[in-house]
Amino acid sequence: MSKTTIRFDGLTLGYDRRPAVHHLSGEIASGSLMAVVGPNGAGKSTLLKGIVGTLRPLSGRIDVSLDVRSRIAYLPQAAEIDRSFPISVYDIVAMGLWFRTGLFGGIGAKDRTRIEEALSAVGLIGFERRPISTLSGGQMQRALFARLLIQDAPVILLDEPFTAIDEKTTSDLLALVKRWHHEKRTVVAVLHDLDVVRRVFPETLLIAREPVAWGETKGVLSAENLLKARSMVEAYDPYAEACSRNAA
Template sequence: MGAVLTPPAIKLRDLTLGYDRHPAVHHLDGTIPPGALLAVCGPNGAGKSTLIKALVGVVKPMGGAIEFSGGREKKKIAYLPQAAQIDLSFPIDVFDMAAMGLWRGIGMFGGLSQADAQKVREALAAVGLTGFERRQIGALSGGQTQRLLFARLMLQDAPIILLDEPFSAIDERTVSDLLALIGRWRAEGRTIVAVLHDFDMVRRGFPDTLLLAREKIFWGATEQALSPENLSRARKMIEAFDDRASACARAG
């Protein structure tokens, strides 16, 4: 892939997010530095996916702000939603699905040059899908589908990569291969934020963690974030939240 410029840092300033005026994330402050490899963890209902969608720009803040160094530019962000949000019944083959990662450069209706087609083939080879180019996406296994989506991410060549539960219900070999790919992205200087549930995986591969329970429990070194005390506090916080509550004002 092409050379990567220093990716912008992301600053969260007193960020509150929610739906229909019911907040899902309260008063979140913190900075994601350039080149970070950050896991976002927490119990079900903690606001993890809401935060990722806000970073993408799909969810707008109810309060506070998300600030990108140099300003937000969508072309700088590659996003992998949860698998359930992807329509695998759509009649498209593996090659064309991967090539969608180039749309921002060539336009939705632009034709692929020979160089572009070679980039697609290289991305599919990098995720182990050589020979699958003309297979329909609906015929892929869960692991093959996730490999394909990572190939599409590669072709976006973005310095910020946001992943929402990228390893759900896929085989261990695929998980290992895709974790290695994430490691290469980090070595290139990209900023990676991933919503994850497997704490052992987070401890093995992610140096920093945001433990979220509608508000920040801990943001920092993974071993500290995932301490028994912090995990217990996160569970108790979720149990105490009232989903019908309105946004609250920060005191002070």
Template structure:
């Protein structure tokens, strides 16, 4: 689906990553790991074309970028925005419908189904500022489900939430992958990566390693084991 050729990601012409060469195959499931400051989030934003690469090239199968769903870090979200859980989930319709197109009955039904899948159907009228961290993340996953995009990029999807919610959301990710989605996720838990992610991209200032999890993980010490039980 996506091929990187000597790609260097960064900001304002300042490189953050080492040159990257490799392919995210359609239907693959890849974890991006590495220490803080090695460019994991920067790479995701570059893949999304939210910022240009410092150098190198990104090419897409078929010649055009696939429709993508993005889950940013919780720290980047404005939790005081005056919106309800339903409003945020509805935002998943925007790429197809536009900002000013009305929602038909089937679109609303799709939103309610997504909220039910994440366990928030009874809170659909709740203001987002009143949600716990886990509820907020479930809401963002509902928006991902509504988007139904072939490419899903997740930036630290389990940061700041409890193990039970993390395990539940991991199952949703696996279900999306089983449905044919290409998953690329920034993670910090080697046990979780080992259990669920066949492919790993390790970013470091010295060198980048890309390949099967069993080959890459020994080069990077585990930082957490609290999610292993979700396997």
């Protein structure tokens, strides 16, 4: 039996006490390769923020295994990353070492080798000193995937990692996702491209603020379920009564 890495128990997440995800219960097994899909406004990104701990539940629980709680690698949407910050490709990749070295920890020879290997794995050798402000969208995403490699985390959360990047970059980065799955890491990705989901991700959670279906991708992404999800989001009332937050 697979070990559970993440468990949801009657989970409700939201902003200003208004639910964005609610009534979610279920488990993500260790080593899962799972897509989270749904219409715009379905709560997909909110769910990842709840898992990583930046958003506290309004009610219910998220339980993360103790052995991975402090070792979750999280890649937010590109829009949440400040590209104007004056930092080089090398330095942004090296940030993946912070969980081990701390903010002011030194980078040794072994660490430099790991950084070089990560840059090579994403095709950015020669870009080390380039400011991130000069990178294309695809190059920036390659650098962020290199940082994920350096983190060497057992759980990896990806929020729309292939949006607005070229086909070659998408293919190369999907190869890394498959590699992580082969290494028995738990990968959860918010995605819009259902063809990619069907081709690469064996498990899918379809949400529309509430769970619509969760399980084997082929069954989850039925025309009936997708229509139901769209209808549920369109029917959502943003002025519904606010939830009370758990005291815990």
